[in-house]
Amino acid sequence: MSKKEKTILVVDDSPVMQKLTEKKLTNNSFTVYAAYDGAECLRMAKNKLPDIILMDVILPDSNGKDIVKQLKLDPETANIPIVFTTNTLSLEMDDGHQVFKIDDEKYRAFAKPLHYRKLLSTIHKEINRSIHGGDLPPEKE
Numbered sequence: 001m002s003k004k005e006k007t008i009l010v011v012d013d014s015p016v017m018q019k020l021t022e023k024k025l026t027n028n029s030f031t032v033y034a035a036y037d038g039a040e041c042l043r044m045a046k047n048k049l050p051d052i053i054l055m056d057v058i059l060p061d062s063n064g065k066d067i068v069k070q071l072k073l074d075p076e077t078a079n080i081p082i083v084f085t086t087n088t089l090s091l092e093m094d095d096g097h098q099v100f101k102i103d104d105e106k107y108r109a110f111a112k113p114l115h116y117r118k119l120l121s122t123i124h125k126e127i128n129r130s131i132h133g134g135d136l137p138p139e140k141e
Contacts, residue, residue, distance in 0.1 A: 006127060007031045009050040011041040011067070012085065013060050017112070021054065024116045030123075038062035042070060045077045051127050054119075057086040057100075065102050072103070081126040083119070084109040 008030050010021050015036075022032045033048050035041040038059045045053060053071070057064040064084060071077040084100055084107055098109040108122050 005029055005031045006052070007033065007048060007050040008123070009033045009035060009041065009044055009048060009053045011035045011038075011053060011059070011064065012056040013037060013058075014056075017056075017085075021114065024120075028120055036060070038064070038067040038070075041067055042077075045071055045080060046074065049076065050080060052123055052130075053080055053082045054123075055082050055084050057084055057088055065100065068102055068107070072105075079130060081130040082107050083122055083126055085112055085114060085119075086110075087112050 006029075008025055010018060010025070010032055012018050012021070012034075013036050018034050018036070022034065025032045033044055033050060035044045036059075038061050041053070041055070041059075044050075055064040055068065059067070064086075068082055071080065071082070086109060098111075099106045100109050101107075108126065110119055110122070
C-alpha cells in the first residue's frame with residue numbers, strides 16, 4: 001500500500017524560485033501548489049488545506065508574518081505547519097536552526113537560496129510534529 005503524497009503550498013513572488021522549489025519538492029514525492037502573494041496564499045490554504053506551507057517573508061501585497069497571523073485565526077488553517085524562506089536571513093549564518101517568533105509561536109526559517117537537503121528534512125519533521133506533537137529543537141545561540 002502506498003503512502004498518500006503530502007501537499008505543500010509554496011508562497012513566493014519569484015517565478016524562478018517557485019519553479020526551482022516545485023521541481024525539488026515534486027522530485028521528492030510532494031504535490032506542490034503555488035501562491036505568488038498573501039491573498040492567493042490565504043485562498044489556496046483554505047481551499048487545498050496543504051500538509052505544510054513554505055512561506056516567503058516579503059510578498060508583493062503583504063508580509064508573510066502577517067499572513068501567518070491570519071492563517072492562525074482561521075480554525076481550518078490554524079494547524080497547518082509553516083516554514084519560512086527569506087532573503088532577510090544571512091546565508092552565512094543559516095545553520096538550519098533559525099526561527100521566527102510570531103505571537104509566542106516559533107516557526108523554522110531558511111535563508112535563500114535554499115539548502116534543499118536541510119529544507120526537506122525540516123519539512124518532514126514539521127509535518128510529523130504537526131501530526132504527533134512536540135516542540136521545535138532548541139535555538140542555537
